[in-house]
Amino acid sequence: MNTLSYGLLSLLTKNSRSGYELMQHIQPFWSAKHSQIYPLLAQLEQKGHVAFVHVAQSDKPDKKVYSITEQGKDALRGWIAEPTDEPVTRDELSLKVYCIGLVDKEQARKMLAVREVYYKKKKERFNLLMDKIQQGSEKPLDQLEIGDDAFGMYVLVHKATMKVDTDLYWCEWMKEKLK
Amino acid sequence: MNTLSYGLLSLLTKNSRSGYELMQHIQPFWSAKHSQIYPLLAQLEQKGHVAFVHVAQSDKPDKKVYSITEQGKDALRGWIAEPTDEPVTRDELSLKVYCIGLVDKEQARKMLAVREVYYKKKKERFNLLMDKIQQGSEKPLDQLEIGDDAFGMYVLVHKATMKVDTDLYWCEWMKEKLK
DNA sequence: CAGTACATGTAATGAGTTACATGATTTT
DNA sequence: AAAATCATGTAACTCATTACATGTACTG
Numbered sequence: 238m239n240t241l242s243y244g245l246l247s248l249l250t251k252n253s254r255s256g257y258e259l260m261q262h263i264q265p266f267w268s269a270k271h272s273q274i275y276p277l278l279a280q281l282e283q284k285g286h287v288a289f290v291h292v293a294q295s296d297k298p299d300k301k302v303y304s305i306t307e308q309g310k311d312a313l314r315g316w317i318a319e320p321t322d323e324p325v326t327r328d329e330l331s332l333k334v335y336c337i338g339l340v341d342k343e344q345a346r347k348m349l350a351v352r353e354v355y356y357k358k359k360k361e362r363f364n365l366l367m368d369k370i371q372q373g374s375e376k377p378l379d380q381l382e383i384g385d386d387a388f389g390m391y392v393l394v395h396k397a398t399m400k401v402d403t404d405l406y407w408c409e410w411m412k413e414k415l416k
Numbered sequence: 417m418n419t420l421s422y423g424l425l426s427l428l429t430k431n432s433r434s435g436y437e438l439m440q441h442i443q444p445f446w447s448a449k450h451s452q453i454y455p456l457l458a459q460l461e462q463k464g465h466v467a468f469v470h471v472a473q474s475d476k477p478d479k480k481v482y483s484i485t486e487q488g489k490d491a492l493r494g495w496i497a498e499p500t501d502e503p504v505t506r507d508e509l510s511l512k513v514y515c516i517g518l519v520d521k522e523q524a525r526k527m528l529a530v531r532e533v534y535y536k537k538k539k540e541r542f543n544l545l546m547d548k549i550q551q552g553s554e555k556p557l558d559q560l561e562i563g564d565d566a567f568g569m570y571v572l573v574h575k576a577t578m579k580v581d582t583d584l585y586w587c588e589w590m591k592e593k594l595k
Numbered sequence: 596c597a598g599t600a601c602a603t604g605t606a607a608t609g610a611g612t613t614a615c616a617t618g619a620t621t622t623t
Numbered sequence: 624a625a626a627a628t629c630a631t632g633t634a635a636c637t638c639a640t641t642a643c644a645t646g647t648a649c650t651g
Contacts, residue, residue, distance in 0.1 A: 239609080239610070240506070240508050240511065240610095241610085241611090243511060244511040247511050247512070247514045247515040248514070250515045250517075250518065251515070255629095255630075255631090256630080256631070256632095257629065257630055257631075266507075266510045266511060266514065267506055267507075267510070267511060268504055268506070268611095269611080270611075270612065270613085271630085271631075271632085272611085272612075272613080272614090272632080272633080272634095273610080273611060273612085275631060275632055275633090276632085276633085279632095294619095294620095294629090294630095295620095296620070296621080296629095297619075297620065297621090297628085297629050297630075298618070298619045298620075298629055298630045298631085299619090299630080299631095300629085300630060300631085301630090301631080310518065313515060313518055314518055314519060316512075317512050317515075317516075317518060317519050317523070317527070318519070318523065320530070321508050321509050321512060321527065321530065321531065322508040323534060324505060324506065324507035324508070324509065325447055325505070325506050325507075326503060326504070326505040327419070327446055327447070327503065327504050328445075328446075328503035328504075329419050329500050329501040329503075330500050330503065331445045331446070331572055331575075332419065332422060332423040332426050332445060332446060333426070333495075333496050333500060334568050334571060334572055335426045335427070335445065335568040335569060335572060336426040336429045336430075336492060336496075336568055337496075337562060337567065337568045338429075338562055338563060338564070338565070338567060338568060339429065339489065339492055339493055339496065340493060340496050340497070342562055344496070344497065345562060348496070348500065351499070351500065352500065355502060382593070383516060383517055383521055383524060383593070383594060384517060385517070386517070388516065388517060388593075389513050389514040389515055389516045389517065390514060392513060392590060392593065393510055393513055393514060395586070395589075396510075396583075396586045399582050399585065399586060400579060400582050400583075402582075403578050403579050403581075403582045404575075404579075406578065407574070407575045407578060410574075411571060414561070414562070414571065415562060418637080418638070419638095420638085420639095434601095434602075434603090435602080435603070435604095436601065436602055436603075447639095448639080449639075449640065449641085450602085450603075450604085451604080451605080451606095451639085451640075451641080451642090452638080452639060452640085454603060454604055454605090455604085455605085458604095473601090473602095473647095473648095474648095475601095475648070475649080476600085476601050476602075476647075476648065476649085477601055477602045477603085477646070477647045477648070478602075478603095478647085479601085479602060479603085480602090480603080
């Protein structure tokens with residue numbers, strides 16, 4: 238059982254989903270390709286942590302919809318109680334910025350402009366996500382509590398939004414430095 | 417040539433260093449173990465991107481000090497000109513927070529308290545790093561420009577400090593939510 | 596004399612990406 | 624007719640961590 242396996246179980250506590258849907262919805266918090274997810278789902282099924290049903294679709298290809306079992310929920314609670322790994326970030330840009338003196342100002346500006354566009358798109362995605370959470374919630378978001386279904390998602394998207402704002406602020410600051 | 421190889425070359429543009437020292441200094445920007453670094457250095461040496469000399473030490477074990485070659489610098493400039501990979505972050509905590517409703521408030525608070533301590537230590541490390549950069553610089557840090565040796569390091573540590581402040585702010589915000 | 600920091604390496608294993616493979620359905 | 628999205632899977636490869644292996648020198 239690796240971290241991604243528990244991540245899939247985490248998502249399944251809120252909705253039953255297919256492997257394809259899990260792949261799409263886990264992206265903001267843990268990037269993973271379908272080739273990694275499908276074998277893990279098969280493993281989770283063998284262990285009894287999840288169960289699936291075949292769902293026929295007329296408009297799209299059929300799919301396997303997975304649900305978490307009680308056993309899976311127990312496994313999740315055990316995992317949450319364990320010490321949490323420290324976060325890992327790998328950003329190629331930081332290595333390039335470290336030796337940015339090797340290239341001219343113009344090239345440096347272009348490199349950072351590309352990244353700024355990336356951050357802006359990311360911010361837009363989080364804004365849309367926040368709208369979606371609000372639509373699915375009866376309460377105003379700032380009144381959600383730990384017991385509410387959307388609480389976890391809300392506080393995570395809030396964190397992600399704050400962090401991407403910080404990234405964008407740094408980009409602006411860098412533009413001044415490279416003037 | 418993977419990203420870490422270019423990262424090692426990036427560090428070597430500022431100082432000649434041993435594998436052990438490279439491992440220590442690359443940590444804030446790209447986490448890597450010595451077992452990954454030593455083989456890559458051997459590869460870089462074979463390709464002519466770096467050269468090393470044996471340095472005998474009386475107080476410590478002897479070491480191999482690597483320097484970047486002109487060919488290595490050319491390789492670096494080519495790499496900087498290429499499109500930059502998007503950053504990847506994997507944080508087990510975000511998956512646990514997503515389904516935080518599975519456990520009680522007290523356990524949730526404890527989990528976040530552990531993370532807050534981690535962020536505070538991290539902030540302290542960046543503060544020390546910033547002091548060290550100032551000590552090695554003639555100019556005040558906010559006057560450094562792209563041509564200055566410490567510029568890249570300065571802007572990166574500035575970014576890291578802003579981001580860890582955001583993380584700490586989120587921890588405070590979460591404490592209110594879990595009251 | 597035990598533990599820690601310094602120093603360098605290899606081997607085995609696990610995690611993650613890219614490529615291979617197939618096929619339905621909808622949109623352009 | 625081609626491209627995009629949905630859908631599931633396996634195979635090959637690269638990247639990263641943990642474990643194995645060895646040894647020096649200093650500190651408590």
